[in-house]
Amino acid sequence: MDLNFTPEEETFRQEIRQFIADNLPEETRRHMSQLRPPTRDMVHQWVQALASRGWSCPRWPVEYGGPGWDAVRQYIFFEEIQAAPSPDIVSFGTNMVGPVIFTFGTEAQKAHYLPKIATLEHWWCQGFSEPGAGSDLAAVRTKAVRDGDGWVIDGQKTWTTYAHRANMIFVLARTDPHAKKQEGISFFLVDMSLPGVSVRPIQTIDGDREINEVFLDNVRVPASCLVGEENKGWDYAKFLLGNERTGIARVGMTRGRLQMIEQLAAERIVDGRPLIEHARFRDRLTELQVELKALEMTVMRVLSAEQAKGKPNPATSVLKLVGADMQQRMTELYLQVAGEDAVAWPDQDGTGPNGIMGPDWADAAPAAYFNMRKVSIYGGSTEVQKNIIAKAILGL
Structure with a gap:
């Protein structure tokens, strides 16, 4: 089941895709497709390209230098740049402190800080x-x-x-x-x-x-x-964390990596046949794809509700909880596809891994798996999110 977008929204999606094709360096795309973290230069170069188009702060209103997109266009934008994959916009500036400044800050603070966030002069x-x-x-x-x-x-x-x-x-x-x-x-x-x-x-x-x-x-x-x-900093912190958890589900990133995993599994031969043909693996992959669609629809509902009310929605804790679980399960599949090639084989003198026993993408699988253990902790741990859901949503 696909989400229904208007013809204008589909045209906007194509505009984003063309921008990515024209401006995202192939080296960066290839580097990130293996779930490797981008270098500082990769991030800076990409943000500068977005800033030149007025897209480096996609959730900001026009009066503060943003594009003024509605919830649907914001969603489409993040889905496409995450799926590309491209470096994340530095969310600590654009999605966190930026909205705090333009919502609660002085005019002088807005004038000084917001333009520097947009261009990554302030990281x-x-x-x-x-x-x-x-x-x-x-x-x-x-x-x-x-x-x-x-x-x-x-x-x-x-x-x-x-x-x-x-x-x-x-x-x-x-x-x-x-x-x-x-x-x-x-x-x-x-x-x-x-x-x-x-x-x-x-x-x-x-x-x-x-x-x-x-x-x-x-x-x-x-x-x-x-x-x-x-x-009053606690109030501003709660506002900021609500914004953080909205984007933390990373639907586009998970979708793009699942597509990569599906392709790799079709090429990976295990016990004489492609891994994608093994029922247990295929079931796990399909289950994630179905759950991702449900998460996608929930993200859209939460963003629309936030836009209507003008304040963060406690349902962002659901997005954080489910999105974190899906990102971790996705890297588990990635590691399964890599199999024995994910092992770091030592050089003959025992000094360290040389990577020649397997392809580059397989070498990256263990680090991606271990790195994603953090997503159920940062931005509010899983246990904390469950408490928020119980209190703010279920009224327990």
Whole structure:
């Protein structure tokens, strides 16, 4: 069953596809089709191409530099660029802090930050989680103390994705230590070149270093870096997380990779016949494809409801929960197709893998599998999402 799009929406889809064909380098597409993370240069080059068309902030209204697309066109856009596959737009800027700024920020903040987000002059990362405040985000201990015409921030953030690439970080910090946990937090915009900001990479299970610890030691920021009202940061954080979970389902990405997996399985010979002809594998693949269609329709309903009401929908937790599960199951299929070629074979001197025993795409399968274990944790763990669904949707 296909979603019904109008002729104008189908024309828009073709426009997106043509733009991708004309502007996405083949090297980048091939690199990402193997579920390898894009390099910094790949991301920057792609965002610059999108910005030249006014598409680098697809969810923004026209008055703030976005295309002003409705929910359907936003969905089509993300589906196509994820399926291409192309590098993700840096969502910490476009989908997270950008909407916070144009919804709650001052006119001066909008004028200063939004254009730089659109062109990736400002590469943002998210300073929320801490060693003692992950799923319980309201337990943040990073503090900000008013000092004259500015603030002094001290604390530690962790699991900060792309902090090693970023030059800006938005930070939740406690500004009233005597208030209830959710009521004493403020939201700050911090330049990472300021004295006292340092970054330490964390190696993850897949061998990459995309996440980091960020230390803020006596970092002085001007008063203009406070977003909205003092001690209202928890409200802005909930708004931001709602936007994050809407896009975190990654329907287009999962669809594109399932198509790749189906093609590889048709070529992969196991026990004398293509893997796609093995009933158990085919059943798992078909089950994922059917569930993906259901997720796609749910995403559309949630986006339409958000657009009508003008605020995040708690149903985004459903998207996060189901989307994370599907991404993980997709990489399990990818690993199954790779089979023994996914094993890292050592060189003759035992110094490390040489990759010549299998194709490049198979070499990438283990890292993709391990990397996707994170999706049921970041953006709110699976357990937290279930609690939100129980309370906000089911009324339990």
